[in-house]
Amino acid sequence: MAESTNGHYKVIGTRPIRHDGVDKVIGRAKYGADYAFPGMLFGKVLRSPHAHAIIRSINAEKALKLPGVKAVVTSADLPEAEDKTEQVGEAALNPRHLSMNILARGKALYDGHAVAAVAATSPHIAEEALRLIEVDYEVLPPVMTVEEAMKPGAEILLPNLRNKEEGDNPTNVAQHLQFKRGDLEAGFRAADFIVEREFHTAMVHQGYIEPHNAVGIWNADGQGTIYCSTQGPFEVRSLSAQVLGVPVGKIKVVPAEIGGGFGGKTTIYLEPLSLLLSRHTGRPVKLVMTRSEVLRASGPTSGSTIKIKAGCTRDGRITAAQCWLAYEAGAFPGSPVGAGAMTILAPYAIENLLVDGYDVVVNRPKTAAYRAPGATNAAFAIETVIDELAEKCGIDPLDFRVMNGSKEGTAQLIGPPYRRIGYIETVEAIKNSPHYKSPLTGPNRGRGVATGFWFNAGMQSSAVVNIHSDGTASVVTGSPDIGGSRASMAMITAEVLGLPITDVRPLVTDTDSIGQCDVTGGSRVTFATGTAVYEAAQDAARQLRERAARVWEKKPEDVELRDGMLHAKDASVAPMSIKQLAGRLARTGGPVSGRASVNARGVGPAFAATCVDIEIDPDTGKIQILRCTVAQDAGKAIHPSYVEGQLQGGTAQGLGWALNEEYVYDTEGHLRNTGFLDYRIPTCLDLPMIETIVVEVPNPGHPLGVRGVGEVSIVPPPAAVANAIYRATGIRMTELPMSPPRVLKAILKHGRGQEVQSAAAR
Amino acid sequence: MATVIIPSLLRKLTGGRERVDVVAKNIREVVADLERQFPGFAAHLLDDGDIKGSIAVSIDGEMGTGGVLDRVRPDSEIYFLPAIGGGR
Numbered sequence: 139m140a141e142s143t144n145g146h147y148k149v150i151g152t153r154p155i156r157h158d159g160v161d162k163v164i165g166r167a168k169y170g171a172d173y174a175f176p177g178m179l180f181g182k183v184l185r186s187p188h189a190h191a192i193i194r195s196i197n198a199e200k201a202l203k204l205p206g207v208k209a210v211v212t213s214a215d216l217p218e219a220e221d222k223t224e225q226v227g228e229a230a231l232n233p234r235h236l237s238m239n240i241l242a243r244g245k246a247l248y249d250g251h252a253v254a255a256v257a258a259t260s261p262h263i264a265e266e267a268l269r270l271i272e273v274d275y276e277v278l279p280p281v282m283t284v285e286e287a288m289k290p291g292a293e294i295l296l297p298n299l300r301n302k303e304e305g306d307n308p309t310n311v312a313q314h315l316q317f318k319r320g321d322l323e324a325g326f327r328a329a330d331f332i333v334e335r336e337f338h339t340a341m342v343h344q345g346y347i348e349p350h351n352a353v354g355i356w357n358a359d360g361q362g363t364i365y366c367s368t369q370g371p372f373e374v375r376s377l378s379a380q381v382l383g384v385p386v387g388k389i390k391v392v393p394a395e396i397g398g399g400f401g402g403k404t405t406i407y408l409e410p411l412s413l414l415l416s417r418h419t420g421r422p423v424k425l426v427m428t429r430s431e432v433l434r435a436s437g438p439t440s441g442s443t444i445k446i447k448a449g450c451t452r453d454g455r456i457t458a459a460q461c462w463l464a465y466e467a468g469a470f471p472g473s474p475v476g477a478g479a480m481t482i483l484a485p486y487a488i489e490n491l492l493v494d495g496y497d498v499v500v501n502r503p504k505t506a507a508y509r510a511p512g513a514t515n516a517a518f519a520i521e522t523v524i525d526e527l528a529e530k531c532g533i534d535p536l537d538f539r540v541m542n543g544s545k546e547g548t549a550q551l552i553g554p555p556y557r558r559i560g561y562i563e564t565v566e567a568i569k570n571s572p573h574y575k576s577p578l579t580g581p582n583r584g585r586g587v588a589t590g591f592w593f594n595a596g597m598q599s600s601a602v603v604n605i606h607s608d609g610t611a612s613v614v615t616g617s618p619d620i621g622g623s624r625a626s627m628a629m630i631t632a633e634v635l636g637l638p639i640t641d642v643r644p645l646v647t648d649t650d651s652i653g654q655c656d657v658t659g660g661s662r663v664t665f666a667t668g669t670a671v672y673e674a675a676q677d678a679a680r681q682l683r684e685r686a687a688r689v690w691e692k693k694p695e696d697v698e699l700r701d702g703m704l705h706a707k708d709a710s711v712a713p714m715s716i717k718q719l720a721g722r723l724a725r726t727g728g729p730v731s732g733r734a735s736v737n738a739r740g741v742g743p744a745f746a747a748t749c750v751d752i753e754i755d756p757d758t759g760k761i762q763i764l765r766c767t768v769a770q771d772a773g774k775a776i777h778p779s780y781v782e783g784q785l786q787g788g789t790a791q792g793l794g795w796a797l798n799e800e801y802v803y804d805t806e807g808h809l810r811n812t813g814f815l816d817y818r819i820p821t822c823l824d825l826p827m828i829e830t831i832v833v834e835v836p837n838p839g840h841p842l843g844v845r846g847v848g849e850v851s852i853v854p855p856p857a858a859v860a861n862a863i864y865r866a867t868g869i870r871m872t873e874l875p876m877s878p879p880r881v882l883k884a885i886l887k888h889g890r891g892q893e894v895q896s897a898a899a900r
Numbered sequence: 901m902a903t904v905i906i907p908s909l910l911r912k913l914t915g916g917r918e919r920v921d922v923v924a925k926n927i928r929e930v931v932a933d934l935e936r937q938f939p940g941f942a943a944h945l946l947d948d949g950d951i952k953g954s955i956a957v958s959i960d961g962e963m964g965t966g967g968v969l970d971r972v973r974p975d976s977e978i979y980f981l982p983a984i985g986g987g988r
Contacts, residue, residue: 222947223954231953302909315982318908476982553905553979554961596963737965 148701149633150842153779156625157644162395170351170367170394171426178353179208181415181425182264183408184254184271185435186246189280189501189807190295193246193273196254201270206263209418210271212254213241216414217383221298233380235470239504240381240410246275247295247469248503249808250434252407257415257423280501280807281310284443284464287498295469295499312471313497315479317551325458325490329449331530337519339856339874340800341441341466344508345791345819348397349427350436354412358420362413363390369399369618370657375649378410389413392648393618400620400791401507402437404657430812437506438801440465440473444482444519454531456542458490459483463516465497468504473497474512477593480552481853482516484591485539485561485745486524487548501807507659509788510592510849514795514856518874521588521857526870535587535861536569536747560771560835561745565589567769567831568747574767582754583764586861589747590853594846595660596738600653601670603631603678605730609717610641613674616655617667618646621787621848622780626664627671629776630842634675635682635716636702653735661846664776665837666738672841678732685726686719740839744846746770748789748854752862759882761797761859763824768854769831773845782830785851789828792855794820798875902976904930910980913938922978927957928968930978945980956983 161167198210219233237243242251254271258264281287281295287310294308301311326332352366362384368374371391379386396403408425415423427436445462461482465473479495528538543561550556568574568587578585602614613631617623624644632639655667683697686704690697696707703713723730751764768789775781798818802810811817836843860871869884901921906914914920914937922933931951935942950967951957957964958979964970972978 223952314909316908480982552958552981554958554977557961596965739962739965741963 147633148636149629149639150774150776151778153777154625154629154639156622157628158619158624167395169348169397170353170365173353173365173394173424175353175355175422178422178424179257179259179415179419180261180264181255181257181411181423182261182268183252183411183425183431184256184268184273185431186242186249186251186253188246188275188277189249190278190293191246191275192278193242193244193253194276195274197272198254200272201256201267204263204267204270206259207256207267208259208421209257209415210254210267211241211411211414211418213238213243216241216381219380231472232470236377237381239470240407248501250431250503251469252435255411255415257419282500282502282803282807284466284496284498284500287500288464288496295501299471299499310499311496312467312499315476315495317479317491317493320490322458322460322490322492326449328451328457330452331527332447332449333523333526334447335523335870335872337444337446337522337872339442339515339518341438341502342795342799342801343433343438343817344398344400344402345794346398346400346402349429349432350403350407351424351426352408352412353422353424354409354416355422356413356416361388361390362416363392364409364413365392365394366409367394367396367403369396369403369620369659371616371618371649372654373404373657374406374409377406378413381406381410382413390648390650393646396618396620398620400509401511401659404507404659405437407436429814433812433817434809435503437468437504439508439511440467440475440505440515441801442466442478442515444515446519446523448523448527450527450531452531454528454533454538454541456486456488456527459488460491461493461520463493463495465495465512465515466500466502466505467497468502469499470504471497471499473505474507476512478512478516481513481591482520483551485544485589486542487544491551493551502801509791509852510590513590513592513853514792517588517590517853518856518860521854522860522870522872525586525588525861525864536565536574539565539589556743558835558838559743559745560833561589563835564745564747564769564771564833567833568749568767571749571767571769571831573765573829574749578751580753582756582866583751584862584864584866585749585751586858586863586865587747587749588854588857588861589745590850592661592744592850592853594665594741594744595662596666596741597656597660597662598654598735598737599667599670600655600735601627601667601674601733602652603671603674603732605678605682605716605720605723607720607723609715609720610643611635611637611678612643612645613671614645614647614652615667615671616647616649616652617663618658620658621784622777623663623667625780626668626776630668630671631675634672634679636700637716661744661848665741665840665844665846666736668776668842668844669738669840670734670736673734673736674732676732677734678730681730681732682716682719685723685730686714688726689719689722740837742773742837742839742845744771744850746850746854748858750855750858750862752859752866754863754866754881756885759878759880759885761863761876761881763793763826765826766793767829767831768851769833770847770851771833771835771845772847773837773840774834774843775832776842776844778832781832781847784847785830785832786828788849788851789855790820790825792852793825793859795874796856796859796876798877800875902930902972902974902978904934904978907980910941910944913941924972926968926972927951927964927970930972931968954983956981
């Protein structure tokens with residue numbers, strides 16, 4: 139066990155082995171697709187081959203006659219949901235749109251849109267049945283980009299969609315939001331340098347290895363159970379109840395182990411279908427997506443068009459910034475453009491600004507959350523422009539950021555002033571890193587830096603800490619563990635109770651067995667569920683003090699718990715260990731079970747900074763990442779290894795955005811890269827070991843100083859790579875991904891070809 | 901009095917005013933006072949009597965968790981913002 143990073147703590151800041159590690163290493167851990175029940179049927183989903191089409195009719199007669207087929211369902215089997223916006227978990231959603239995404243109603247809105255679902259006695263029979271379902275489509279022109287969708291007279295996806303500014307006119311623009319401060323024109327007049335650029339980013343997928351899956355069991359007593367891979371079992375419960383038109387209390391969701399989510403498993407696709415098919419057949423029904431289905435029909439994140447105009451004085455003070463963002467929502471409203479607009483200038487103190495954001499529907503899959511949703515697109519644009527402004531001023535790009543950086547008291551873009559934040563410390567950590575201080579030499583090489591912001595989230599969490607009769611403990615939550623949070627929950631419990639970490643067992647349970655735990659997302663689990671665990675452990679500690687007081691015939695306030703030992707403050711009796719007391723719980727009032735539920739406040743935002751060295755092959759445009767370092771403010775790292783893992787994972791994904799990842803559609807709106815051979819996520823062969831610097835500026839809103847670390851490290855890498863390319867070639871890349879063909883085209887366009895020289899080498 | 905900072909796209913309802921003073925002990929009363937001063941304003945914020953799911957409320961720099969029940973102080977600064985998240 140490594141030493142604690144903070145002498146005040148015994149357990150927090152150490153690096154114990156994760157409790158769930160053995161089962162995962164030996165293959166015993168149970169994932170969603172591993173569940174099987176007697177009599178279980180297998181479901182498959184018929185998907186639209188068209189990006190945009192009216193569904194005139196669906197005829198399932200032939201499919202239903204195929205031996206082994208037990209049910210075929212369409213949107214006609216779902217209740218019509220209300221057309222309104224409501225809050226579920228961390229995001230707003232429209233129940234009607236949600237239902238229409240589960241099964242198309244009247245129109246297919248993207249290649250892969252679910253049209254019908256089948257349950258049969260084998261997966262092969264179910265697949266065969268799909269081929270026998272006759273769907274009569276009237277194919278419409280697809281609308282694939284925000285530019286097309288926003289044009290006057292554009293083909294309309296959702297005839298009922300309106301926004302406040304266009305009155306009763308049908309539109310593809312679901313929402314316009316705006317943030318405005320100061321005098322923009324005066325700000326630009328005061329600028330000595332102005333940079334104005336337009337950026338494009340591709341739609342990208344989270345790329346989790348485990349496909350979506352669900353087993354639904356609808357009992358004759360009207361109770362349903364769903365076993366599935368999810369970041370949000372409570373959201374699966376409430377959303378499935380919405381779609382099926384049944385009370386929330388009729389559904390129990392059992393979260394399986396999860397093979398990656400990154401935001402993409404915070405909503406539903408197969409889950410209500412598994413219950414619907416089970417209700418129709420009276421048997422358990424399992425559905426598992428193929429990789430192609432995951433890419434075509436789950437929720438990637440938005441591609442975007444972003445225009446930036448920003449100015450600064452000769453001495454490096456930013457005087458004004460104007461940002462225009464339009465994000466692809468996919469087939470239904472709800473892109474992360476709001477978060478993109480609210481994060482884009484978050485690292486900087488700017489008096490004069492105007493930010494406009496547009497949420498635009500296009501014939502692509504409905505987007506879902508993806509690690510700091512919306513922020514990576516935005517940072518690619520603004521951090522490239524910041525780099526250019528710094529260069530015009532002749533100022534080191536990190537110094538430029540420190541000069542203009544947000545700190546405690548800076549007015550946020552969204553208005554309120556920041557509390558204690560660690561942006562400056564994070565930038566300075568990169569400035570002082572061995573990486574940034576090292577020379578970079580050789581041809582075609584460049585070094586780039588960039589920074590990023592993410593809000594982090596609070597929301598609802600519940601926890602129970604049970605003291606067992608041998609003095610060990612279990613800590614139970616409803617937050618699926620996607621990044622090592624079981625270990626963190628156990629460590630917080632162990633720290634409060636003074637137990638060895640090996641004496642605390644962390645568990646993630648189902649929706650009937652614990653109070654509400656909102657989605658594992660928004661970097662919130664160690665922060666918010668951690669707060670609930672901290673308070674539940676404190677509750678257990680209070681009860682233990684009361685029990686010891688009863689044994690010693692003292693008042694509870696005269697007893698304290700230190701390092702797993704109960705002490706009488708007056709030292710009149712020998713201290714007693716939790717283990718000794720645990721054996722006497724039955725005679726002192728019964729079991730001790732601490733509990734807490736929170737709607738967590740005091741969220742601490744996170745910042746990250748990334749430095750990357752690259753080398754370009756001028757003949758092919760291929761970029762090799764030579765070295766990469768990320769610094770991030772964790773507030774307090776409960777388990778430093780898992781914090782570092784989050785920093786590395788987010789950075790790796792951000793480098794994937796930078797280098798290769800994109801949805802490629804043909805002119806008819808068919809997705810052409812529906813597997814990992816063609817949708818190219820980075821592998822260990824593509825990346826060096828990513829170096830991490832964990833900055834700890836404690837969050838005053840959390841009892842242990844935690845901020846949350848799961849997201850922000852994805853934000854800076856694309857801009858850092860773009861800035862590195864500039865240093866290597868003198869070319870400003872403005873489109874993601876910066877894949878070999880795109881980089882080569884840029885090199886050839888600039889007439890440099892073999893003459894590409896490294897700025898560092900010059 | 902507490903101060904509400906009006907979102908830029910809603911300033912057309914306040915005659916362009918960015919900051920509006922309200923007399924209120926909680927968000928419900930904040931919205932009621934905004935509606936009193938600028939009829940029609942509440943429809944932009946409320947749905948079924950509570951803050952819309954698409955809107956977040958910041959009170960003195962802290963994101964609210966209680967919708968219309970959140971308390972405000974006489975000198976509070978209140979912002980109505982788009983709910984964070986998206987992509988669902």
